Amino acid sequence: MAELVIPSLFETLYMVFFSTVFSLLLGFPLGILLVITEKNSIWERPNFNKILNSIINVMRSIPFIILMILAFPLAKLIVGTKIGTTATIVPLSISATPFVARIMEGSLKEIDKGIIESSLAMGATVPQIILKVLIPESLPSIVSGITLTIINIIGYSAMAGAIGGGGLGDLAVRFGLYKWQKNIMFISLIVIIVLVQGIQILGNYITLKINKK
Amino acid sequence: MIEISNVSKKFSNSTTEIDAVKNVSLKINKGEIFGIIGLSGAGKSTLIRCLNRLEEPTEGHILIDGVDLINLDKKDLRKERKEIGMIFQHFNLLSQKNVYDNIALPLQLEKMDKAKIDNRVNELLEYVDLKDKKHSYPSELSGGQKQRVAIARAIANNPKILLSDEGTSALDPKTTKSILNLLKKIRDELNITIVMITHQMEVVKEVCDRVAIMENGQVIEENTVENLFKEPKTKIAKTFINSLQGNIEDEIIHPNDFQGKLIRLSFLGNSAKKPIVSKVIRNFNIDINILSGNINKLQSTNVGHLVLELIGEDEEINKVFLFLKNEDVHVEVI
Numbered sequence: 001m002a003e004l005v006i007p008s009l010f011e012t013l014y015m016v017f018f019s020t021v022f023s024l025l026l027g028f029p030l031g032i033l034l035v036i037t038e039k040n041s042i043w044e045r046p047n048f049n050k051i052l053n054s055i056i057n058v059m060r061s062i063p064f065i066i067l068m069i070l071a072f073p074l075a076k077l078i079v080g081t082k083i084g085t086t087a088t089i090v091p092l093s094i095s096a097t098p099f100v101a102r103i104m105e106g107s108l109k110e111i112d113k114g115i116i117e118s119s120l121a122m123g124a125t126v127p128q129i130i131l132k133v134l135i136p137e138s139l140p141s142i143v144s145g146i147t148l149t150i151i152n153i154i155g156y157s158a159m160a161g162a163i164g165g166g167g168l169g170d171l172a173v174r175f176g177l178y179k180w181q182k183n184i185m186f187i188s189l190i191v192i193i194v195l196v197q198g199i200q201i202l203g204n205y206i207t208l209k210i211n212k213k
Numbered sequence: 214m215i216e217i218s219n220v221s222k223k224f225s226n227s228t229t230e231i232d233a234v235k236n237v238s239l240k241i242n243k244g245e246i247f248g249i250i251g252l253s254g255a256g257k258s259t260l261i262r263c264l265n266r267l268e269e270p271t272e273g274h275i276l277i278d279g280v281d282l283i284n285l286d287k288k289d290l291r292k293e294r295k296e297i298g299m300i301f302q303h304f305n306l307l308s309q310k311n312v313y314d315n316i317a318l319p320l321q322l323e324k325m326d327k328a329k330i331d332n333r334v335n336e337l338l339e340y341v342d343l344k345d346k347k348h349s350y351p352s353e354l355s356g357g358q359k360q361r362v363a364i365a366r367a368i369a370n371n372p373k374i375l376l377s378d379e380g381t382s383a384l385d386p387k388t389t390k391s392i393l394n395l396l397k398k399i400r401d402e403l404n405i406t407i408v409m410i411t412h413q414m415e416v417v418k419e420v421c422d423r424v425a426i427m428e429n430g431q432v433i434e435e436n437t438v439e440n441l442f443k444e445p446k447t448k449i450a451k452t453f454i455n456s457l458q459g460n461i462e463d464e465i466i467h468p469n470d471f472q473g474k475l476i477r478l479s480f481l482g483n484s485a486k487k488p489i490v491s492k493v494i495r496n497f498n499i500d501i502n503i504l505s506g507n508i509n510k511l512q513s514t515n516v517g518h519l520v521l522e523l524i525g526e527d528e529e530i531n532k533v534f535l536f537l538k539n540e541d542v543h544v545e546v547i
Contacts, residue, residue, distance in 0.1 A: 118305035121265055121376075122319045122366075123294035132318065136309050212350040213308040 004171060005187055011085045012167035012195070015157045018089045020150050023096035027149075030056065030097070031104020032130060042116065043126050059098040064156050067095050068163065088157070088165030096153050103145035107138040140211035147203025151196050158192065168192050214406055215241040215264070215374065220273030222259050222430075233259040234270070235430040241423075246400055246407045246512075248417040248438070250453060251427035257410045260427070261376050264408065265297045266290060277374070295323070298367030298405075302379035304359040306351040312338070312362050313347050319369045337365040341395065357388035364395060368405065375399065377409035381416055389413075393420045397512070414453040418442070420512050426450050442509060442516035443479040443543050457509060466504055466520060468547050473502065473524035475547040480517040484541045490519070492540075497533050499525035520547070 034052060037045035062070070071091035072082045079086045111134060119133045135142070158169025168188045176185025222234040234256045241247045251257040262268040264275060266282055275282040277293065285293055306315050316337055320330045338344045341361040351359055360380060367375055377396070381389040397420050399405050411417065417424050417438060424441055426434040426449060434447045445451045468475045478489070485508065494501055502522035509516045523530050537544050 112303075112305070114301055114303055114305040115307060117267060118299065118301060118363075119318075121267060121294060121297070121299040122322060122370075123291040124322050125291065128322055132321065133307065137307055139309060211309070212311075213352055 001184065001187065004175075004184065005168075005191060008166065008168045008171040008188065009191055009195075011165075012154070012157055012161070012169070012192075015085055015088055015092060015160070015165065015167055016150060016153050019092035019096060019153050019157070020146070022089065022093035023100045023149065023153070024146065026093065026097040027100025028104055030101035031108065032134070034101060034105040035108040035134075036126065036130070042120070042129055056098040056101055059094070060102070062095075064091070064095050064159060065163075067091050068160060083164040085166040088160040092153055092156055092160060095156060096149055099152060100145070100149055103149060104142065107141035107145055108134055110141055111137045140207045140213070143210065144203060144207045147199060147207070150199050150203075154192065154196055154199075214243040214278055215239075215408070216274075216276040217241075217260075217264070218274045218276070220260065220263055220270045220275065222256075222263060222268060223271045232430050234263065237273075237427075237430075237432050239425055239432060239435065241406060241408060243406055244400060244404050245422050246396070246409065246420050248421035248424040249408070249410050249427060249432075250412065250414065250417055250424055252412060252449075255427040256430035257427045258378055259430075261378050261408060261410045264374075264376055265294050265299060267299075295319070295370045296372050297374045297376060298370070298372040299376040299378065300360065300363045300367050300380045302382045304351070304356075304363045304383075306359055306362055306366075308351050311348050311350050312343060312354070315351070315362055316365045316369055319366060323370065333369060337369060341365045355388070356384050357391060360384065360388075360392050361395065364392075364399070368399060368403065371403075372405060375405050375407045377407065377411075379410055379412070382411065382413065386415070389416065390419065396420060414457050417453075418457065418509055418511055422513070426453070438511050439481055439514050439516060442511060443481045444545075454509075466547070471502075471522050473500075473522040474530055475504070476521055476523060477545045477547055478517075478519045478521065478537065479543040479545070480519070481541075481543075482514045485515050485517040487540065489537070489540055489542060490521070493533055493536065496536065497525070497529050499523055499529050499533060 030052065034049065034056070035041060036043040037049040037052070039046050068091040071094055075087040075090040076082045078090055081087050115133060115137060116129065119129050124132070157165070157167055158172070161167035161170030162173045168191055172185045172188035175181040217237060217239045220234060220237045221232065224231045224233055237260060249257045249260065259268055263270045270283065273283075280293070282290070282293060307318065310318070313334055316334045317330050320333055325333070338347055341364055343358060343361050343365070346354060346358060351362070354362070375396070381392050384392060393416060396407055400407050409416065409421070421438050423435070423437050425432045426447065428449055434441070434445070434450050441450060442454060445454055466475065480489070490501060490503070493499065502524065504520040504522055506517070506519045523533060534544055
C-alpha cells in the first residue's frame with residue numbers, strides 16, 4: 001500500500017509546491033498593484049485599477065475544471081505536454097493567482113492609513129513604501145494568506161489529479177471509485193487531511209511567531 | 214521662514230463641497246513654536262497637512278525659506294519633506310518593527326550606510342531617553358514612549374521644521390507635559406521650528422510662542438500667547454482660556470446676580486506682581502468684592518485674571534478704570 005501512497009504524496013507535494021510558488025510570484029505583484037492604484041492610494045490609477053479588478057474577478061469566476069481544459073494549450077506550450085503532474089501546475093497556478101492577488105490585497109488593506117501617511121511625510125518613494133512599509137507591516141497577514149493558498153491548492157490538486165495529473169486525489173479516485181478499494185481511498189484521504197492540518201498548524205505558528213502587534 | 218498665503222482647501226464629491234480651509238495666511242518665524250488651536254472640524258488638521266502637501270491645497274502658496282512648496286515636482290517635494298518632520302496623534306509607528314528600526318527607517322530611505330545609521334539611531338535614542346527600549350516593539354510601549362519614538366524618527370534627518378498633528382491628544386496630562394518638554398528641548402537645542410495643531414489650551418499655554426485660532430476653516434485670531442491670554446478677542450478664544458482648569462468664572466458668575474459692576478482684570482508679567490487691588494481700595498472711594506482669580510503660567514511669562522465686583526459711584530468707577538489702564542492692566546467689563 002505504501003508503494004502506492006508515497007509516490008502519490010510526492011506528486012501532490014510537487015504539484016502544490018510549484019503551483020504555490022508560481023501563483024505567489026504572479027499574485028503578489030497583482031495584489032500590490034490592486035492596492036496602490038486605488039483612488040487616494042500612493043500610486044493612484046483608477047482606470048487601471050478598474051480593469052485589473054475586472055480581470056481578476058473574471059478569472060476567479062471560471063470553474064477550475066473548465067480552466068484546466070482551457071489551460072491545455074498553454075501547458076503544452078510551457079511544459080511540452082497537456083497532461084501529467086507537471087502539466088497540471090499550469091492551470092493550478094493560473095487558478096490560484098487571482099486568489100493570491102485578493103489575499104494580498106486584503107492583507108495590505110489592513111495596514112493603518114496613518115502609517116502610509118507618515119512614510120509619505122518622510123519623503124519615501126512608492127517602491128520604498130512597498131518594500132519597507134507595506135510588505136513588512138502586513139507580513140503576518142500575508143503568511144496566513146499563503147497558508148490559505150496552499151490549502152486551497154491542495155484541494156484543487158486533488159481535482160486536477162483526477163483528470164490525469166496524478167497525486168493523492170488521483171489515487172483516491174482510481175482505487176476508491178473505479179476499483180472499489182475503499183481502504184486506499186481512505187488512506188489517501190487521511191494523508192490529505194494530515195497534510196492540510198500540518199500546513200495550517202505550521203502557518204498559524206509562523207504567523208503568531210512573527211506578529212509583533 | 215514658513216509663509217502660508219491664501220491657502221484654501223476644498224473637499225468635494227459628487228454631491229457636496231466642503232471648504233475645510235478658507236483663505237488662510239500665516240507667517241511662522243524660524244525657531245518659533247507656533248500653535249494652531251481649534252475645535253474638531255475647524256480645519257486645523259487639513260491646514261497642517263497642507264504644509265507638507267499630504268493634502269494638496271486647492272489654492273494658495275506655501276513658502277518655506279522662500280521656496281514655494283506648491284511648485285515642486287514629486288521628486289523635489291520628497292526632498293523637501295525630508296526637511297519637514299511630522300508626528301501624529303496616533304504615533305503611526307510600524308507595528309512590526311522595533312524601536313531601533315522605526316527610528317532607522319527615514320535614514321534607510323536616505324540610503325545612509327549601516328554604521329552611520331547605527332550611530333545616529335543610538336544618538337537619537339539617548340536624546341529622547343529611550344535607550345533601554347531599543348529592542349522593544351511599539352505594542353510593548355506606553356503612549357508617551359511611542360510618541361518619543363515618533364519624535365526621534367521625525368527629527369532623524371535633522372529637519373528644519375517639525376509638524377505636530379495633535380501630537381499630545383492621545384496622552385494623559387503628565388505624559389503630555391513630558392512630550393511638550395521634549396518638543397521645547399528640540400526647539401531650544403536643535404533650533405527646529407515647530408508647528409503644532411491642538412485642541413488643548415494646556416498645550417498652547419505650556420509651549421507655544423504664538424498661536425492662531427481656527428474656526429470654520431478660517432484663522433479668526435492670531436496673537437502671541439501672552440496677549441491672547443491677556444486680551445482674547447473672539448468668543449472661542451475666551452472659551453479656550455476658560456477651558457483651562459480653574460478658569461471657570463464665566464459659567465458661575467452672572468452679572469445679573471450682582472449689584473455692582475463686574476470686571477475682569479488681566480495682568481501680564483510684572484503687573485501681576487503689583488498690589489493693584491489694595492491700591493484701588495486705598496485711592497478710591499469704592500468697595501471691592503473679589504469673585505474669582507487665577508494665574509496661568511505661560512512658557513514665557515505669567516498671566517493673571519481677577520474677577521471683581523466694584524461697588525460705588527459711576528464716576529469713581531471710571532476713575533478706577535483709568536487708574537488700572539495706567540498700571541498696564543487690561544480691563545474688561547462683564
